[in-house]
Amino acid sequence: xxxxxxxxxQVSVVTPAYNAATTLERAIVSALAQAPVTVEVIVVDxxxxxxxxxxxxxFADKGxxxxxxxxxLGASESRNVAIRAARGTYVAFxxxxxxxxxxxxxxxxxxAEADPARTLIHCDGTYVTPEGREFDRVYNHSPPVDxxxxxxxxxxxxxxxxxxxxxxxxxxxxxxxxxxxxxxxxDQDLWIRLALAGSVAHLPDLLTVIHDMPGSLMKREVARExxxxxxxxxxx
Numbered sequence: 001x002x003x004x005x006x007x008x009x010q011v012s013v014v015t016p017a018y019n020a021a022t023t024l025e026r027a028i029v030s031a032l033a034q035a036p037v038t039v040e041v042i043v044v045d046x047x048x049x050x051x052x053x054x055x056x057x058x059f060a061d062k063g064x065x066x067x068x069x070x071x072x073l074g075a076s077e078s079r080n081v082a083i084r085a086a087r088g089t090y091v092a093f094x095x096x097x098x099x100x101x102x103x104x105x106x107x108x109x110x111x112a113e114a115d116p117a118r119t120l121i122h123c124d125g126t127y128v129t130p131e132g133r134e135f136d137r138v139y140n141h142s143p144p145v146d147x148x149x150x151x152x153x154x155x156x157x158x159x160x161x162x163x164x165x166x167x168x169x170x171x172x173x174x175x176x177x178x179x180x181x182x183x184x185x186x187d188q189d190l191w192i193r194l195a196l197a198g199s200v201a202h203l204p205d206l207l208t209v210i211h212d213m214p215g216s217l218m219k220r221e222v223a224r225e226x227x228x229x230x231x232x233x234x235x236x
Contacts, residue, residue, distance in 0.1 A: 008038075008087065009038045009039050009040040009063070009087060009088040009089075010037050010039070010088055010089055010090065010105075010109065011034075011037055011038070011039045011040075011088045011089070011090045011092050011105050011109070012039070012040050012041075012042055012082070012083075012086035012087060012088030012090070012092070012169065013031045013039050013040065013041040013042065013092050013093075013094050014044075014079050014083060014086065014091055014092070014093050014094070015027060015028070015031075015041060015042065015043045015044070015082075015093075015094050015095065015096050016044050016075045016079055016082070016095070016096065017043050017044065017045050017046065017048065017052050017056070017096040018045075018046040018047070018048050018072075018075075018096075019048045019049060019050045019052060020050075020052050020055075020096035020097070021050040021052045021054070021055050023096055023097050023211065023213070024043065024055045024056060024096045026099050027095070027096050027097070027098060027099055028041055028043070028055075028056070028059050028064060029099075030094075030099035030101075030209075031094055031100060032062055032063070032064075033100075034100065034103075034104060034105040034106065036106065037105040037106050037109060039063060039088070039105065040063045040065060040086070040087060040088060041059070041062075041064040041065065041094075042065045042067060042082040042085060042086060043056040043065070043066050043067070043096075044067045044068075044069060044078040044079070044081050045066065045067070045068045045069065046069050046073055046074070046078050047068075047069055047070075047071060047072045052096075053066060053068060065085070067081055067082065067085060069081070073180070074180060075095075076177075076178035076179070076180040076182075076186040076187075077180040079177065079178055080176075080177040083173065083177045084177075086169050088169055089168065089169060090109065090166055090167065090168055090169060091167055091168075091169045091172055092105060092108070092165065092166045092167075093163060093165050094163050095162060095163045095210075097210075097211045097213055098163040098208060098209060098210050098211055099209045099211075100207060100208055100209070101206070101207050101208070101209065103207065104123065104207035104208065105166065107203055107205065107207065108121045108122075108203065108207075109166070111201045112166065112168070112201075115199065115201070117148075117198045117199045118198060118199050118200070118201050119167060119168060119171050119195070119197045119199065119200075120160075120165065120167055120191060120194040120198070120200045120201070121166045121167070121200075121201050121202070121203070122144070122160045122161075122164045122165050122200075122201075122202050123164045123202065123203040123205055123206075123207040123208060124137055124138050124139045124144075124164070124202075124203065124204055124205060124206050124207070124208075125137065125138045125161055125163065125164050125206060125207065125208030125209065125210050126206045126209055126210065127210050128209055128210065128211050128212065129212055130211070130212070130213050130214070135212075137206060138159070138160075138210070139159065142157055142158065142159035144159045144160070145159070145200070146199075146200055146202055147199055147200065148195075148198070148199045148200075150195045150199070150200035151192050151195035151196045151200075154188065154191050154195055154200075155192060158185070158187065160187070160188075160191050161208065161210060162187050163208050163210060164207070165191075167194055171197055171198070172194075175190070175193050175197065177190070178190050
């Protein structure tokens with residue numbers, strides 16, 4: 001059994017997956033490469049019709065747990081399923097399209113353990129095209145704000161990408177996780193509630209790689225947002 005497959009992992013990695021067979025292995029491998037942090041990876045398959053479950057099952061002896069939804073719940077509720085099943089002291093979110101650079105969790109854990117009041121720790125990330133070209137970063141357009149008053153900035157704009165987040169599992173459970181009843185901005189809503197529960201800290205390092213792929217979770221969420229958010233009026 002791999003060292004990562006401990007009964008008491010430091011971090012539970014939460015990965016919702018829907019038809020993610022082509023990218024899931026990359027995400028899992030990057031999570032398992034976070035030594036010296038001990039991890040469990042929880043993949044929640046949301047009724048995929050491809051080989052997503054088979055990909056996750058190949059890593060069962062490495063500390064990867066597969067939960068198969070019996071009906072399509074969506075990404076937010078799938079994350080909640082994994083949070084409730086998690087055994088780690090902390091939870092980190094990793095979308096099945098994305099990956100982490102080595103040292104990501106160790107750097108975040110150092111910040112979290114240095115101040116127990118920190119309920120939301122995040123990092124910067126790089127956006128990458130399907131061809132592998134880096135073209136942007138998370139903080140370029142949304143400057144991060146730290147401290148106990150960060151919730152005020154989060155109400156104005158979301159400067160945090162889901163795959164960049166680490167938070168205490170108990171705090172997530174106390175808050176009820178993501179509000180799956182929200183049509184859009186479930187992530188921003190949870191970040192605000194986490195920020196109100198304590199304090200926010202960020203790492204400026206580019207520790208997450210966000211793949212801008214056709215049909216990616218990020219693109220699906222943006223498309224949903226466009227369906228429900230009012231467009232700004234034209235300026236004459």
